[in-house]
Amino acid sequence: MTKYLKHPKLLSFLQHLMAAFIAFTYFYVFAGSSIIISGVRGDYSYNLYESDRTKGYEESYLFNNILGNNISDVLKLVAERSQLETSGEYDGKKKIDVTAYVNRGTTLPGDYITATYYLSDLLKWGQSGFEYETRDFTGEESAKFLSKSTTYTHLKNNIVSGGMNSYLSSQLEDNSMTFTITSSTQPEGGKHNILVSRYETVDGKNVEDLVSNWEEYNLLCSYVEEAALTLTNNFEDYGKLISYYSYQNSNVRYFISRTINGKTETYTNVEELSKETTGIDIKSMFEGYGKYIYYCPYELQYETNTLIKESVVRSLVKSYKFAFPDQIKVYIAVDTNDYPCIDGFTQGKISFSKYMPYRTQLYILSFVAAVVYLFILVIRLKASNNGADEERKKTIYTGAIIGIGLGIILIPFAAFVITSLIMDISYGKLLQIAHFPVYAAMGAFVFDIGLLYLVYGLFKKYKEKTLWKDSFTRQVIIKAKKLILSTTDNANVIIRTWIPYVGFVVLNTLLFNIGLAGIVLAVIFDVLVGVYLYRQNLDRDKIIHVIENIQNGDVKAKVKIDNLHADNISLAEAVNTIGEGIDRAVDTSMKDEKLKADLITNVSHDIKTPLTSIINYVDLIKREDIDNARVKEYVAVLEAKSQKLKQLTEDLVEASKISSGNISIQLDKIDFVELVNQTIGEFFEKLEASKLTPVFKAEKPSIIIMADARHLWRVVENLINNVCKYALPGTRVYMDMRIKEENNKKYVVFTIKNISANELNVDEGELTERFIRGDESRTTEGSGLGLSIAKNLTISQGGKFDIKLDGDLFKAMLTFEVIE
Template sequence: MNKNKHTEKKRSFMRIPALVLALILPLIMVFSAALVIQAGIRMDSAEDLKTKDYFQTSAFADSFYSKASTILSGISAREILDKTNEDAYIDLGELYNGDSLSFKNTSGLAYSFNDLKEWSSQTIHSNDDWIVLSLTTPEGETKYMYYSDFKKALEDGVLQLNANSGALKHEGISQKDWTERILSALSAEYADGGIQSQEPLKNITDKNGNVVYTDVADMLTPIFEIPCAPEGYDSLLDYMNSTSSKTRNFKGNLNDAFEQLDNARDLFSSWTEAAQTLDEYSNDNSNLHYAYTDNTSQKIFTNTDAAYTSDLTDISGFSDKKPYVFLSVNEAATDEKNARNGLMNLNLSAAANPSVGNWIDLLRNSTYDENCSFLAWIDDTSLPVQDSIKTDRQHFLTYRTLFIPAAVITMISFLLFIIDFIWLTVHTGRRNSDSGNTDTVQPELNFFDRIYTEAAAGLVCIPALGVLTAGLSMQACTYNLVSSLIILGITIFLITCLFWIGYLSLIRRIKARTLWKNSLLRKCLKLPRLCLCKAGKLIDFFSRNTISRIRMVVGLGVFLFLEFFFSALLAASDGWFLMFLLLFLLDLGALFCVYKIALGRELLLDGLKRITDGELTYKIPEKELRGDQKAMAQYINRIGDGLDAAVEKSLKDERMKTELITNVSHDLKTPLTSIINYIDLLKRLNLKDPEALKYLEILDSKAHRLKSLTEDVVEASKASTGNLSLEMTELNFVEMLYQVMGEFEERMENRHLTLMTHLPDSPAMIYADGRRMWRILENLFGNILKYAMENTRVYAEVLLEKDQVIFTLKNISAQPLNIPAEELTERFIRGDVARNTEGSGLGLSIAQSLTQLQGGTFKLYLDGDLFKVCLSFPQKISPTALSAPEDPHSEAHS
């Protein structure tokens, strides 16, 4: 027992340093690995580790090449910008064709170098007056004109719009007002200008009526001012109008010319920027020296005060300890020998990159001079100037020293991390059992382990992602090395803490077997089963209750669906007014239904009150009611009839009782009167016998008491006294069928049902109630939506045969119908496939009853999966106008 306790204490004690190592080792590993990576970045190859001289590394060779490339680009740009003579041009044709610039006018469309240089330093100003219009001449040539010039020509009468425009004649406005409207629309490319077509801009004439241009259009070119003009022309449009597209050397169109003109501005901007970079390599700012000479013009570019010969041949002063490069190219060939000798001090091998060939191509491609030389070197290898070269050498020396120790630390910390990772994985959550048996291990869970698995993952991953995002954002905004390292350390530490919290919790859940048991996904997978049970109970509830509850739920569901559907369309659609109108009509219909229900409720309450108040003959008006309320009214009226009959019977019984009492009273009253009279006579005889007088008084008292009782009985009270209609009219069955199919079109598309119709062109007139007929068709199509198989066809056909209008509707059922056709028309009978639907089982029964009430026939045919219903009505031939009745859709559902 003591040994078990000692083992448990030892394990608990070891967990603390293990967790500390788990948090610290990632920091050490990341920082040392970052140091190794940085050293690798500073040294392009492993060969750089073998030398202590930075100038003998390939990293320095790459840096030297990059700086030489920047210097040559700047020299070339400065040389170009110094071309201030009047003979220098920028040819747009060369830019369009992608040719090298010759600074000559080769295509005929060229701008003065000085003009473009001056324009490139200015800010571009947009101006609507610089809108360019494209005008087509009767000969088919395209001419160009500024919008301002076109507007002025119209206002001065030099040009006139098409006076024969039908739009102009129909508008009935003046030529001046019409011109203003056309110009306004033209500047906006026919947008919101009141122009229904381009007809007013066809056949533009001069003041004499001669057609000058057959069409006018907005070129939609960039709208900016161009203060300079091509050589030999007043403007770019002058060049395009003065030359033919078939003969001019510039093969592009006007938009191409504008694009190349903008590219020329960009060229000057890039040249200016490149030339300015030479300031960064001045003698005071850089340890790198350069000298470039144009051997043709004898012009030298250098950042030193030393004097060099024009051909830079005096390079004997450079010792082998000074890194330098000397390049020379001419028309005949490249001085590759001198170039190779000069590059020897850059520690280049035959396969080095950049190679000798790269250096030679650099000089050849970076300058427009065909005979030039370039010398670049580092004069003082101690690097007295603090520039990027000196910084790179300091980094090289630092990282070269730290590379091997950092690599060793990285490997050791990685191995320790793996060992610690395995130890924590094995021992987390373990503890000895209370019995002291070391072989019995029980997982120990904390409060975090009892949270739902997915919720725990979110509590770990989401904060970790937030910490990582915040750390990267702060790193991007921090340029101080110390601050950057602090931010990196904090970020790694927090992410490591979150990782261990999540990982160790995952291991404990696996050991305790609660990973899946305590999962939200498991509960969600149980949810369908629970929902099915609840749905079964709900179906059982509705099956044992009135159909009105199903109708209420279905009606409410349809209303809410349409309400949300139209609301979503109102928010997402541009045609908000139509969506708002549909939503308003839907709410209005719902309000009407609620009003009808409330009205029916008031009628029922009023009828109950009047009947309970004694008006047993009162009848609730059933015509104002529908559905369950009508049935309730019928039941109440029947109750009133029963009460009236009961009251009548009660009154009759009372009358019979009264008659019996009256007759009996009459029969009793006659002898009783005689008895009283005789007693009175006896009292008048002056009898002396006291006994006789005593008896006579008793008789008189009893006789009068009996008379009083008889009169009271006669005064008893007497009692007092107290379906489906059709509106038959002529209607066109085909038009009504079109209306119903239109109502169901979208819902059938949602069910992937294709409606195939075969309807006559002539009207099919019948004599029926429009509302009841609509209800029949609605029930039939609704039955198809519920029970038809998806991705099938529905066939609707109307035939006119033997003075009969025969309507046939066929579809394929989703499941075989294994019951006789006659049973489907019985109430509460449905196909086996649809027993889980919201249907009431009354649709076909109601349709059959309404059909028969209106003098029609209703037949059903079942053949396996095929469901077919056939209606027939006598055809009514009427000379009256053929029109469909008003849509009774809402009333049929009220």
Template sequence: MRLNIRLKKILRISQHLFAGFIAFVLAYSVSSSSIVITGADGDYSYNLYKSDRSRTYEESLLFNNILGNNASNVLRLVAERSQFENGGTYDGNKKIDVTAYINRAFMLPGDYITAVYYISDILKWGQSGISVETRNFTEEESAAFLSQSTTYTHLKNNNVSGGVNSFLNSQIDDNTLTFTVAGNGNYEAGSHNILISRYQTVDGKNIEDIVSSWDEYILLCTYIQETIGDISNNYKEYGSLLNYYTFQNSNIRYYVSRTINGKSEIYTNVNDLVKDTVGVDIGSVFKEYGSYIYYCPYELKYETNTKIKESVFKSLIGPYGYAFPDQTKIYIAVDTANYPCSDDFTSGKSSFTKYMPYRTQLYILGVIAALAYLIIFMLLFRDARQDKEKVSDEDVIAMQTDSGNKINTESVFILGALIIVFPVAALIIASYIKGTTLMKMTQLQAFPYILGVSAIIADVGLMYIVYEFTRRITGKSLWKNSFTRKISFGARNLIINATDNGSVFIRTWIPYVIFVVINLLLFKIGIAGIIIAAFMDFLIGIFLYRQNTDRDKIIHVIENIKNGDVKAKVDVRELHADNILLADAVNSIGEGIEKAVDTSMKDEKLKADLITNVSHDIKTPLTSIINYIGLIKRENIDNEKVKEYVEVLDVKSAKLKQLIEDLLDASKISSGNISIQMSKINFVEMVNQNIGEFYEKFENANLQPIFRCSQPSIQIMADPRHLWRVIENLFSNACKYALKGTRVYMDLKLIEEEDGGKKAVFSIKNISDKELDMDGDDLSERFIRGDESRTTEGSGLGLSIAKNLTVAQNGDFKIRLDGDLFKVILTFDAVE
């Protein structure tokens, strides 16, 4: 049964009034059970407790909570005064040991690295800003920048007796001495962050003059930056707290006496107690003020007439314990006899009687109002919804053609949202005009009534959205009657038409210009336009996502083709728009590359066969030539010229034979036409055997081989014959091209990897006799020699054969050049 129009109006008005009353109850409860007081740290909310109604203000929990916050502030102020003051006044020449300061909660070792600055320099440094720049250093530049020795600071007296920690010990006059220790000479090259030293230490040093390593430099810079930040923040608090807790501005009275190394320091805001207090009973003075606290750790004494327990007071000291040794006396009191100053204590006293007298009764009425609100909401929601089974087709058509539906869906939401936001905006504007905060606004006597009226207005907007949206969903007109639907369908058609046909210019710039213009126009409309633009941008995002998804599929296939899978194809059936043409082109490229690869492989095979056949054809007559030269050498030849010619023929023919054999080996290895028989080999033993075989050659070349290996046995899987050939080629290369009179270093070591596996790494390095003006990878190519003039006896195939044989045995072959230093690194998987 549907409600008549008059009854619905009455119910809606009642619902809004109930919403206002519920808000009134909540606001009255909050504003009368808590107060906001401005203290040293700004506004702070305090609860009003029912149990305080039978107590005086000074006995109440409210008073003790205010006192606890003020006691914490006073302890923080005293800790900050101990940093900045000397004899009760600010002293810019006080010294700060940055390491001791940052580690003030801990005990430092007897000897440590630090920098000591004047407090004024630290504050000026913080005002001008910390500057850090990145520089690249060579080892020589690092050595020149850093000191050759590290300066250590030693605290003569660094014990914890009497609660005097390292920070307090560092502030005792003549309690430190410094000494230097020579650095280890390890100056790393690389990129380092340099702290610009705007100010120097008290003894005129920069940071880099104190340390001799980058680790020490970085740690000290970190301490300095943290100290600058902490001291700068503390100085700001110090100024505001010192002004807040003066004798004339606050009802708080405090007196703190601490003794360090026989020297006493006094911090107080009572002028009569600043100077000579001989014969003055400080405890009696503070008791006369009214509410007081006395704490002395070394006497194990805690006295108070407040509700603040000793454990609570110790927890307040905790964060600032570094400033309070055991020989400390702390007196804190509130002048409750007169309350001469206007502060948070007087504000709390004036609000103390504000506790709501009829709280329970008002809560009961609030619950009744909430139940009535819920019942009315259910009735009106049911009337607006109307189950589809009970709505005829004529009713649906009537709903869709209703005058209320002439307003598009977005406008309904925007209108309702504006009504909801209006009271909130009004409260914010009112607080701004009055120059206060929303928290302070809750303390106004009229605040519950203001919030009640605001809730009525907000409920009007909220229920308008809820009921109107429910009615449109039932009438199937929520989406059909939305402006977003019109925009989205138009944008979809525009995108489809723009991407299916046309030139690049038409497909790119015209849609882009239209898109930008529409966004700019919609932004000028306001919130509604921004929402529509966001939805339109969302549709564009979907289109771009589809396009990029298609491109990812194409790129994936291109990556496969690049990695050697030339048969990879793009499935064009899943693509859209011009991505189909791009996919067809990629598929055609893959087919073309496949044909080219096949042709290249055939050509490579023909080249290998040609080299093999020609080498065999040359080798046969060459063998005859070598044999006949041998026969000639056996004859008794008297002519010295002829003997010389025969020797030349013998040497050159032998060199030609070796070249042809190397060429055949290189051709077989590169074409994979070799037999690999892997077995377990002791790499260390094989290297030693090769060194023994080449020892005479090393001596003849005036070279000294040095082999270093930390283990007697390192096992690898390799072909012994081919591995021997690899090492032989490397040793032969060293004999031919190493600088005479130098050493050839060979290192073999076992390296553990992150995955738990082990690698056997063999390296050989020597100084080249000739200048090496090329990349290391070029030297491993066939017919490439470090001797570009080709005056030495090498063929240029030795390193190429060694590399290909290493790779064929599942090893890794790398060449590193550093000036004239030539280094080859072989890596194999080690086995147990």
């Protein structure tokens, strides 16, 4: 063993050299196995198959895979040419039926709504972008903006047989006619998005001139936008493809003809075939190029000397069926006679010739280099293990196996990464560099120096029993423990949140980059963090549960501080303090409310006694024979004001009782419809005096609810009385009763609507507050308590009371559950 260690530096250099050679052979083979070829849409990756080793380039899977991608691109190019060209030239004046174009993959009905634009207008519109304006329309404005009739397009020949679809049918000359149908309904008003029309149709119209309702308008706008954007994208792709597959730039030759309604159109990059082809044997010409494909579905013919199957070509043609009817002929060939152009086929040929013959030899040399590398590693570890006990020898040998695995697995990939960083090139581009395996070997040489220095250093520390004591890992764990402890107390929010998060992300990233061992450590670390977060959230759940109880009225609920952790203890103490504060506040509020209610009741009772005397004496004065007209007028005013004061006192007492819950509610089955009819009958004279016409409609003749008849009558009476006071004379008062379903339950909604005589300058929510009146000048009678009493009485009976204001329209709604 010692004879090998006389020159340790030479052994180290040889070991690093073997690592570099392993990386070189690995990436030489890898770069050859995965060839990157530049295409029209960027770089394509192709694999070299072992079975191609005994084949020529044109018979290989590589060649045929490149050909398959080129066939797909050529068919796409022809499909785009059919949309953008006329007689082989770009035609900006080509007419595009947007509905047929957007639905080119399907069959449209014989009559449909569409707009026809010039191709150049759609392309310019798509490039500049589409703009919409949001406008608010009335019904009349909608009818004025939209057309009174809808324009339909009818395809005379819309037959799908022979591969013809609606899009192809729409492209035929004199195959379409238009007619209009007048709309029988007026379009609805509301907010609508209006397309800013940059360009007009072929007939000089906009979308709104072709449709009579908003649904048709929105649909047609979407078709115009989708057609313009799709054509714009196709136009950009067309520019790239037409140049890439020109006769001068590509070894691909194509000639595709299609026959539509007896008219044949051709698309080719061979100049002598772009005009008259009579007398030219096209098939023989394409066979002469080398590798060719001929496909004619309507004659059931498919011929090729490539590995491309008919099903593949058929599938590719079918993906562009909107451009290719059944009557087509497809000729595609690759000029393999010296490959006159530099393209993907020539790149593939160079790569194929460079890598395929030497793959087996490289595998053997790589294996030999790995054996030499391992041999040097073993003898150096044995030399450093002299004098150690058997147990430590086993440990060191285990470490040797780990080192071997690191050396063989990580060195090539490390070289790949180092080379990419040094040269500042992406991985995909790196593989295309001819000398990349050399650069990878240099990177592996440098990386192996650092790796073996680390491995031998760790073994030395382990032998001296200082591996854990002096380890960086131990220092990191100690610092991490301190950091975790400091972030779980009441420190700054940023420190408690972002430092742990950033540390978690960084540590996970580092561990995952190490490999399998790092992934295992990351999983263990994540589990520990998960347990910690679970405990924290468990504490928070306890606190949230108590907060919900306090929210629901249990202000005496407390959080048990035992078994809580970190700053959750402080949070729990704060919640307990808040609960105690709310409890005291609620007690104080209840006392104040009771005192207020008692004060109102007592004062009202004290007022009622002298008020009763005033009313009685006024009545006695009225019975006296008084000749003075002015005195009679004074008595009348005194009587009216005393009655108003009496009503205000009674309303005040009732409002106080309702708000304090000091009323008796006796729920029973009541016919809501009958109760409203009776109330309307009682108020008929008063409504007639106010020049109001009641209109009541019920969905059913009888609707049963659970309510207190006396209190419900008071609610309806308050609403109708409110109408008599504040509604505009000479108008109708609409009342309706409808049933709605919600959450598998039926509810009846009674609605009363009227036009206010005075302008309503208050918020609808304020009208149900005490002493709030819609008549701010207070020239009408009323205390401002009616709606407040009505709302509280409705809620006390389990109903719902709502008010809506729309300008001068006042609408009150009562909702109760229906009893079957």
